[in-house]
Amino acid sequence: MAQVSMTVNGKAASGDVEGRTLLVQFLRENLHLTGTHVGCDTSQCGACVVHVNGQAVKACTMLAAEAEGAEIRTIEGMANADGSLNTVQQAFQDHHGLQCGFCTPGMVMSASALLAENPNPTEAEIRAYLEGNICRCTGYHNIVKAIMAAAGQDVSKIAAE
Ligand code: FES
Numbered sequence: 094m095a096q097v098s099m100t101v102n103g104k105a106a107s108g109d110v111e112g113r114t115l116l117v118q119f120l121r122e123n124l125h126l127t128g129t130h131v132g133c134d135t136s137q138c139g140a141c142v143v144h145v146n147g148q149a150v151k152a153c154t155m156l157a158a159e160a161e162g163a164e165i166r167t168i169e170g171m172a173n174a175d176g177s178l179n180t181v182q183q184a185f186q187d188h189h190g191l192q193c194g195f196c197t198p199g200m201v202m203s204a205s206a207l208l209a210e211n212p213n214p215t216e217a218e219i220r221a222y223l224e225g226n227i228c229r230c231t232g233y234h235n236i237v238k239a240i241m242a243a244a245g246q247d248v249s250k251i252a253a254e
């Protein structure tokens with residue numbers, strides 16, 4: 094066991110982990126931040142996406158020890174300071190960008206990273222960026238629509254699905 098320390102959602106966090114402990118396990122099991130989901134064991138689903146130093150990363154593809162000293166943000170750290178939903182979260186709610194909700198934390202984290210690097214993405218760019226996020230409810234249409242709305246685009250003529 095070795096101690097790891099990092100900043101998670103703006104607060105110092107540390108814990109003892111084994112060398113093989115994944116970042117997603119550390120977040121869920123040590124810090125009890127269970128909003129970061131595990132939907133596969135093949136690094137394909139994207140339910141575990143968090144931000145590591147501002148970049149979207151699948152937290153099942155990284156060891157906790159590799160995050161030593163990093164700035165981590167999880168879905169629990171995405172709301173506004175007053176607890177209200179942020180722009181991306183609100184857009185998912187407004188445009189029914191979720192069904193069962195299992196993929197939603199990863200989708201919101203990926204969408205937020207996309208908008209940080211490309212504030213006005215086309216529909217094709219959104220779909221390409223979300224290639225690593227699987228929605229088993231197959232609600233992609235409304236997810237893409239929500240992200241377009243979060244970018245400030247007029248989605249009033251796009252039908253709901
Ligand atoms: S749990 Fe990380 S990609 Fe599926």
Ligand code: FES
Pocket residue numbers: 190191192193194195196197227228229230231232
């Ligand atoms: S909303 Fe159910 S998996 Fe995406």
